Amino acid sequence: MTRLRAEGLTLGYDDQAIVTNLDVEVLDGKITAIVGANACGKSTLLRGLARLLKPRHGEVYLDGKAMTELSTHEVAKILGLLPQTPVAPDGITVADLVARGRYPHQGWFRRWTERDDDAVTRALDATGTADLIDRPLRQLSGGQRQRVWVAMALAQDTDLLLLDEPTTYLDINHQVELLRLLRKLNAESGKTIVVVLHDLNLACRFCDHIIAMAEGAIVAEGAPTAVITPELVEKVFGLACVVIPDPIAGTPMVVPA
Amino acid sequence: MTATTSAAPAATTAGAFRTVRRRRATRSLVVTSALAMAVTALFVLTMMVGSFQLTAGEVIASVLHLREDPSVDFVVRDLRLPTATSALAVGLALGAAGTIFQQLLRNPLASPDFVGITSGAGLAAISGIVLLQLGGLAVSGLALAGAVGAALLMYVLAWRDGVAGYRFILIGIGVALFFDGLIGYMLTRARLSDARQAMHWLTGSVGQAGAAELRLLLGALVLLLPIAVLLQRQLRTLELGDDTARALGSRVELGRGGLLATAVALVALAVAVAGPVIFVALVAGPIANRLLGPATGGIVAAALAGATLLLTADLVAVHVLPTPLPTGVVTGAVGAPYLLWLLATTNRQGAGG
Numbered sequence: 001m002t003r004l005r006a007e008g009l010t011l012g013y014d015d016q017a018i019v020t021n022l023d024v025e026v027l028d029g030k031i032t033a034i035v036g037a038n039a040c041g042k043s044t045l046l047r048g049l050a051r052l053l054k055p056r057h058g059e060v061y062l063d064g065k066a067m068t069e070l071s072t073h074e075v076a077k078i079l080g081l082l083p084q085t086p087v088a089p090d091g092i093t094v095a096d097l098v099a100r101g102r103y104p105h106q107g108w109f110r111r112w113t114e115r116d117d118d119a120v121t122r123a124l125d126a127t128g129t130a131d132l133i134d135r136p137l138r139q140l141s142g143g144q145r146q147r148v149w150v151a152m153a154l155a156q157d158t159d160l161l162l163l164d165e166p167t168t169y170l171d172i173n174h175q176v177e178l179l180r181l182l183r184k185l186n187a188e189s190g191k192t193i194v195v196v197l198h199d200l201n202l203a204c205r206f207c208d209h210i211i212a213m214a215e216g217a218i219v220a221e222g223a224p225t226a227v228i229t230p231e232l233v234e235k236v237f238g239l240a241c242v243v244i245p246d247p248i249a250g251t252p253m254v255v256p257a
Numbered sequence: 258m259t260a261t262t263s264a265a266p267a268a269t270t271a272g273a274f275r276t277v278r279r280r281r282a283t284r285s286l287v288v289t290s291a292l293a294m295a296v297t298a299l300f301v302l303t304m305m306v307g308s309f310q311l312t313a314g315e316v317i318a319s320v321l322h323l324r325e326d327p328s329v330d331f332v333v334r335d336l337r338l339p340t341a342t343s344a345l346a347v348g349l350a351l352g353a354a355g356t357i358f359q360q361l362l363r364n365p366l367a368s369p370d371f372v373g374i375t376s377g378a379g380l381a382a383i384s385g386i387v388l389l390q391l392g393g394l395a396v397s398g399l400a401l402a403g404a405v406g407a408a409l410l411m412y413v414l415a416w417r418d419g420v421a422g423y424r425f426i427l428i429g430i431g432v433a434l435f436f437d438g439l440i441g442y443m444l445t446r447a448r449l450s451d452a453r454q455a456m457h458w459l460t461g462s463v464g465q466a467g468a469a470e471l472r473l474l475l476g477a478l479v480l481l482l483p484i485a486v487l488l489q490r491q492l493r494t495l496e497l498g499d500d501t502a503r504a505l506g507s508r509v510e511l512g513r514g515g516l517l518a519t520a521v522a523l524v525a526l527a528v529a530v531a532g533p534v535i536f537v538a539l540v541a542g543p544i545a546n547r548l549l550g551p552a553t554g555g556i557v558a559a560a561l562a563g564a565t566l567l568l569t570a571d572l573v574a575v576h577v578l579p580t581p582l583p584t585g586v587v588t589g590a591v592g593a594p595y596l597l598w599l600l601a602t603t604n605r606q607g608a609g610g
Binding site: 050108 | 269270271273274275277278281360363365487490493494496497498500501503504505506507508546550551552553554
């Protein structure tokens with residue numbers, strides 16, 4: 001039994017169902033990538049797993065309890081999420097933003113403590129953003145800014161971390177840097193990570209488990225080497241390709257035909 | 258990850274972060290205390306000046322009932338204290354409400370002046386003056402009802418899976434324009450004397466406060482300011498967008514509803530007391546942020562900044578200018594250039610207003 005799983009999950013906006021009747025188990029202590037073409041429902045699934053969307057049908061379970069029965073405050077101590085396009089107030093500094101990740105650990109009258117200081121320090125060190133604390137967020141480069149947002153999510157100090165397309169606006173170097181950071185966090189603290197990714201090759205290279213989606217359903221699921229085949233890529237993305245081993249890591253690499 | 262940063266020992270990071278955090282806390286304390294002292298000084302000063310000059314000692318002794326002197330007590334307690342208290346209370350309420358609106362809707366233009374609430378109060382009050390020949394407490398009551406009504410109307414119009422910030426502002430501006438149009442129409446139908454009274458009310462002045470409305474506003478401040486301060490925690494998460502706020506375990510709709518209700522109540526009561534004194538709610542928050550450091554968003558500091566502004570504006574309006582003017586004229590003269598500057602700079606940054 002995994003800590004985070006969904007049964008018969010149907011999600012949607014307004015009258016439209018985006019994701020229908022999905023069963024998902026998020027592997028504990030692993031990095032899972034959700035991949036698929038645009039508008040296949042991968043971000044919707046992630047939002048559903050993070051209780052940002054109420055299920056139409058079915059249920060998401062965290063530690064065996066139905067998410068809808070749990071207080072959102074308690075969930076936030078176990079499960080963190082970095083949304084696709086987070087917004088920040090104008091002029092906010094890195095220290096201020098990262099510190100706001102401590103919200104679920106504080107109460108109406110219990111404010112800042114030693115433990116909060118420690119968690120923020122760890123988050124800043126892990127993401128290499130410690131030397132930026134005095135800087136306003138908007139003055140940073142895209143890669144630095146994304147690391148700061150990850151630091152905020154880390155300051156929340158959760159066992160599970162979900163990230164919605166964290167590499168979208170980054171150049172290749174910063175994409176790799178961010179995924180290496182996720183790998184490091186996973187290796188050092190055993191954090192369970194679920195990440196929605198666009199780039200199949202990077203997903204194969206850095207993730208343990210792949211969930212491939214098309215039209216609101218899961219098409220294939222498993223280790224990258226088992227899942228990523230020319231047939232699957234054709235089916236999911238409509239792209240004819242060959243799959244060769246990555247020359248460095250040996251993981252599958254998709255080359256358009 | 259660069260090797261240099263990750264190799265830095267954790268102790269230095271902890272120290273650096275603690276220093277930054279303490280510096281912010283100290284700055285916040287110093288700024289808030291300084292504003293509180295400025296407000297107190299202005300409050301006393303307002304009661305010292307006039308055709309009958311008094312010393313600070315005389316004013317304080319009379320207000321606190323330390324000494325009985327019938328002539329001083331008459332000037333201070335009966336003539337000047339109500340106006341000064343009204344300027345203080347209206348300033349605190351507008352400052353707090355303005356910064357809550359701006360942070361909640363993530364837009365420096367989203368002050369209650371611009372999103373229809375003040376206009377709703379204005380329309381209701383003017384209708385009372387023009388159609389029913391009302392005055393005093395009845396007009397204030399109508400203003401209160403109008404502000405709350407406008408806020409509810411906007412909440413209903415803007416509601417769809419929660420209140421999205423940008424939509425709320427656009428609908429608010431639409432509602433404000435609609436109400437302003439109706440106010441204009443109402444004035445064209447008015448008798449000349451009613452129109453004068455209506456225009457005077459619309460300019461906004463702390464001098465027109467009635468005792469009953471003022472007591473209500475003071476009571477509301479005592480109750481609502483602490484609530485606003487408690488809800489500031491929620492506000493800090495809501496500023497990061499609904500998804501992040503939810504992920505952090507904040508109860509988004511509840512927090513936003515509570516904050517909006519608090520801010521609307523404060524604005525409605527302030528307008529009921531003094532009429533629509535413009536621009537105070539718009540500038541108090543940004544002034545407080547300038548003093549505290551960007552994105553700090555201290556509600557208490559903004560409230561105090563609002564009170565400082567309004568007390569100063571009242572002093573200037575009544576004592577510095579050759580002829581006494583309504584407070585709203587002075588705040589408008591200061592606020593309009595700020596608004597232009599705001600529009601010019603936000604457009605340049607591409608943030609859009």
